[in-house]
Amino acid sequence: MPKTAERLSELIRKDDPIIKYGDPVLREVAKPILKVGEDMPEFIGRMEEIMRQANGVGLAAPQLGVSQRVIVYDTGDGLQAMINPKILKSSGEQMEPPEGCLSIPGLRGIVKRSDEVVVKALDENGRPIRVRAEGYAARVIQHEVDHLDGILFIDRAEPESLQWITAEEEEEEGVVEE
């Protein structure tokens, strides 16, 4: 992926590099990575840095203006990166916790998600991986994969559950920011 790591180096110098709602890139279907290049680990490293700076638990490349199928997340078990993730199986149902999105700061809502997913993807070195996740991690993966398809959590949220909250409330209530 030519120049993307370089591009992120530029972005990361900004105070807030995360693309916000209203930018058309968030509505694009991101392109698959045809060949995992040597700069992918660096690209992933920068995504991680930006995600952590923003106190997020997940981040998708389109949120940095890069319309390619790469996601990262960390739900407490360390960083997981996925290239070209594909959800193979999903089952069950979960409603909590409320979701938020780093691209739509201050808004949260209840989103019904599958409780368990099986995902295939490539890792940062281009090796095939298969991940089974449940609960919180499954929620985050579904949110990030949605980003790659131009879908935002507000599209799936129970409409009456959507509400604006302050940064303090966000911290207290443990909203999942992705």
Ligand SMILES: [Zn+2]
């Ligand atoms: Zn998001």
